[in-house]
Amino acid sequence: MESSHWTAAGASPESTDRERVGRDDYETVERRVLVVGAGAAGARTAIELVEQGVDPEDLLVVGKRGHGDAHTTWARGGINGALGTHDPEDDWTVHAADTLNEGHHVNDPGKVETVTKRMPALLRELDEWGMAFSRTEDGEIDQRYFGAQSFRRTAFAGDHTGESLLDTLVERAQDLAIPYREDLFVSDLVTDGDRVLGAAAVDIDSGEFVAVDAEVVVLAAGGYTSLYSRHSSRDDENTGDGPALAYRAGADLLDMEFVQFHPTGMVGARYGDEWDGRLVTEAVRGEGGRLYNAEGERFMERYSPDQMELDARDVVARAIAKEIAEGRGTDSGGVYLDISHRDRDFIEERLPRMYERFADLSVDMAEQPVEVAPTAHYGMGGVVVDDVGETAVDDLYAIGETMAGVHGANRLGGNSLAETIAFGEVTGQAVAERLAAGDDSRGGGDTGAAEDRAADLHARVGAHFADLAALSDSDGTHDPEALLDEVRESLWTHAGILREGEGLAAALDELDDIRERAADLAVGDRTDRSFEFALDLGFALTVAEAILRGALERAESRGAHVRTDYPETDPDWRRSVVIGRDSVGAMRVDTAPVGTPSEAVQEALDAGYELDYHQLE
Incomplete structure (x- = not known):
C-alpha cells in the first residue's frame, strides 16, 4: 500500500507527489467567514458577526456532529461574572485577581481582563436572550461558590449550565438565520504561507470532500484532554483538532503542558x-x-x-x-x-x-x-493569539479552549464558559471590522489576484484530498483506534497529575514508535469510524508531542504541572513555553515573558481576597 503518512505529519503540495484530486471531484463552498466549532465560542462569534452587520449568508459554522451537540453541554456547574448578586463587594478586578492567582501568574493579564470586564454585561445579555438561569427569591440571577473564588460569582442554571447556554445561543443563531453545516470534519487549513485561504473537510456522513474558500477562519474547535485515557469529555471531542490545525498552518502553541x-x-x-x-x-x-x-x-x-x-x-x-x-x-x-x-x-x-x-x-x-x-478535564494551553484572537497566520483566529492565555497554569472553575462568551464577542467584533474595512483576501476587484488565490487554494486542497483518498480503504497493519488509545495511555502514565523527566522522555520515545506505525494503517472508507480515528490520530500525535515537550522544558512545579524531580515553583520560571516549527519543520521549544496586571487588578491582588469556605458549613 501507499504510506498513510498524512496521519503523522500533515500533507501539502510540497510533501507529496501523489496526483491531486480534481476540482470536479469535491464540493467548493465560498464564504467570507468560516467558523470551525459548534460550541459556545463558535456560536457566540457568529452571533456577534451578524449583530455587527455581517450578512448571515457570508458565514458558515461547521461542526463534526449535529447542531447543538458540542462539548459546551458538559460544562454543568456555572459561568463566572462579577454580578454581586449575593456579594456586592465583588467586582471584575477581584475576579481577575482570583483568575491570576489560580493560574499561578503565568496567565496573560490582558486576556484575563478582557474576560472579567465583559462578563457581567454578557451574563445580563444571555438573560435577555432567555437563558434559564437559576434565580434568587428576589428574581435575580443566582450565583454559587466555586473553588478558589473569593465570592459567589458563578451564575448557573441548576447543574446544566452549559446545556442551557448552548441552547440559548443556538436559538439566537437560528433567529439570525446563521448557516450551519453538520457532520463536517475539518481535516486541514489551507494557507499560502502567510495567510489563511480556507479549509479542507470531509463530510463524515457521505464521505464527500468539501473545500471552503474563506477570507477569515475562526477556530473554535475545543481542546485536547480526550488525548488522556481517563477524561471528562466524550471520546470524539476535545481530540486536539484546533491546536493541531493551527500549528500545521503555521501558528505557535503556548503552555500545552498545563492540563x-x-x-x-x-x-x-x-x-x-x-x-x-x-x-x-x-x-x-x-x-x-x-x-x-x-x-x-x-x-x-x-x-x-x-x-x-x-x-x-x-x-x-x-x-x-x-x-x-x-x-x-x-x-x-x-x-x-x-x-x-x-x-x-x-x-x-x-x-x-x-x-x-x-x-x-x-x-x-x-x-x-x-x-x-x-480525570483529565481542560487544556489551559492552546494557540498563541493576540488581544482579539488572531494567530500569527493572517486572517486565522482561535478562541475558546483552542486558544491560550486566559487560564495560566490552572483554570478557575466557571471561567471556561466565560472565556467562550467573552472572546466570541471580541473576535466577532474584530472580524466584522476587518470585513467592513474591505480587506478581501480573495483579491477584491483585482481579477488576476483573485484567480491566483483560487488556484493556490485548489492546488493545496487537491493535494490534501489525494492523501485522504489514499488513506481511506488502506490495507495496512495497524488499527488507528488502537494507536490512539496507546497515545492516551502514554500521556496518562507519563504526563498525568505527576510527571518526571525520565518518564516524559520515555513518552516521547513511545510517541515516535506510534508515529512510525501510523504510517501503515488499516482504514475503512471515509464514512467508517476508522477513517475518523485516523484523522484524530494525526491531530493527537502533534498535540501529544507539544504537551510532552512543554512538560519536559518546564523544570519546575506550577499549578496543574507537577514535576516530582522539580517539586518547587521557581520564580525564574514565571514565563510561558512556546512551541513552534524550526527550519526543517520539527518542533522548536522557546519561552516567552508574561505580562503584568493593570494597576486596578494589582490593587485587588494586594488586597488578598480569599474564599471563606466555612460559610457553607
Missing part, C-alpha cells in the same frame, strides 16, 4: 466503563459536598483546612490522588463525595442532572455518597 485534572470524575469500576472519568460537576462541592476517604476521614482537613473541598482544582485533585496512592481509596479506586447531609429537595433543585444520572445508576445522592477520582 487540568478535575478532582471529581466518575469511577468506571463502580459505574461502568462508559461513565469512567465523566465529570461530577464542581457544583456538588459548591453546594456543600464533602470528600471522604475509605476510612471515613474528611481528608481535605489535612491538605486545606481553610478552603477544604473548594480549594483550587489542582490542590484537591492531588489530595485525592495521594489518598488513593497511599491506600485510603475505595475498592473501585476512588474516594467518596457526599452531599447527603443536604435536604433531598435542595439536591433535586440545585443538582438535577447529577441527581438523575446517579439515580439511573441506582445511587441516591440524597442518601449515599458517590465515588470519584481525578
Whole structure:
C-alpha cells in the first residue's frame, strides 16, 4: 500500500507527489467567514458577526456532529461574572485577581481582563436572550461558590449550565438565520504561507470532500484532554483538532503542558466503563459536598483546612490522588463525595442532572455518597493569539479552549464558559471590522489576484484530498483506534497529575514508535469510524508531542504541572513555553515573558481576597 503518512505529519503540495484530486471531484463552498466549532465560542462569534452587520449568508459554522451537540453541554456547574448578586463587594478586578492567582501568574493579564470586564454585561445579555438561569427569591440571577473564588460569582442554571447556554445561543443563531453545516470534519487549513485561504473537510456522513474558500477562519474547535485515557469529555471531542490545525498552518502553541485534572470524575469500576472519568460537576462541592476517604476521614482537613473541598482544582485533585496512592481509596479506586447531609429537595433543585444520572445508576445522592477520582478535564494551553484572537497566520483566529492565555497554569472553575462568551464577542467584533474595512483576501476587484488565490487554494486542497483518498480503504497493519488509545495511555502514565523527566522522555520515545506505525494503517472508507480515528490520530500525535515537550522544558512545579524531580515553583520560571516549527519543520521549544496586571487588578491582588469556605458549613 501507499504510506498513510498524512496521519503523522500533515500533507501539502510540497510533501507529496501523489496526483491531486480534481476540482470536479469535491464540493467548493465560498464564504467570507468560516467558523470551525459548534460550541459556545463558535456560536457566540457568529452571533456577534451578524449583530455587527455581517450578512448571515457570508458565514458558515461547521461542526463534526449535529447542531447543538458540542462539548459546551458538559460544562454543568456555572459561568463566572462579577454580578454581586449575593456579594456586592465583588467586582471584575477581584475576579481577575482570583483568575491570576489560580493560574499561578503565568496567565496573560490582558486576556484575563478582557474576560472579567465583559462578563457581567454578557451574563445580563444571555438573560435577555432567555437563558434559564437559576434565580434568587428576589428574581435575580443566582450565583454559587466555586473553588478558589473569593465570592459567589458563578451564575448557573441548576447543574446544566452549559446545556442551557448552548441552547440559548443556538436559538439566537437560528433567529439570525446563521448557516450551519453538520457532520463536517475539518481535516486541514489551507494557507499560502502567510495567510489563511480556507479549509479542507470531509463530510463524515457521505464521505464527500468539501473545500471552503474563506477570507477569515475562526477556530473554535475545543481542546485536547480526550488525548488522556481517563477524561471528562466524550471520546470524539476535545481530540486536539484546533491546536493541531493551527500549528500545521503555521501558528505557535503556548503552555500545552498545563492540563487540568478535575478532582471529581466518575469511577468506571463502580459505574461502568462508559461513565469512567465523566465529570461530577464542581457544583456538588459548591453546594456543600464533602470528600471522604475509605476510612471515613474528611481528608481535605489535612491538605486545606481553610478552603477544604473548594480549594483550587489542582490542590484537591492531588489530595485525592495521594489518598488513593497511599491506600485510603475505595475498592473501585476512588474516594467518596457526599452531599447527603443536604435536604433531598435542595439536591433535586440545585443538582438535577447529577441527581438523575446517579439515580439511573441506582445511587441516591440524597442518601449515599458517590465515588470519584481525578480525570483529565481542560487544556489551559492552546494557540498563541493576540488581544482579539488572531494567530500569527493572517486572517486565522482561535478562541475558546483552542486558544491560550486566559487560564495560566490552572483554570478557575466557571471561567471556561466565560472565556467562550467573552472572546466570541471580541473576535466577532474584530472580524466584522476587518470585513467592513474591505480587506478581501480573495483579491477584491483585482481579477488576476483573485484567480491566483483560487488556484493556490485548489492546488493545496487537491493535494490534501489525494492523501485522504489514499488513506481511506488502506490495507495496512495497524488499527488507528488502537494507536490512539496507546497515545492516551502514554500521556496518562507519563504526563498525568505527576510527571518526571525520565518518564516524559520515555513518552516521547513511545510517541515516535506510534508515529512510525501510523504510517501503515488499516482504514475503512471515509464514512467508517476508522477513517475518523485516523484523522484524530494525526491531530493527537502533534498535540501529544507539544504537551510532552512543554512538560519536559518546564523544570519546575506550577499549578496543574507537577514535576516530582522539580517539586518547587521557581520564580525564574514565571514565563510561558512556546512551541513552534524550526527550519526543517520539527518542533522548536522557546519561552516567552508574561505580562503584568493593570494597576486596578494589582490593587485587588494586594488586597488578598480569599474564599471563606466555612460559610457553607
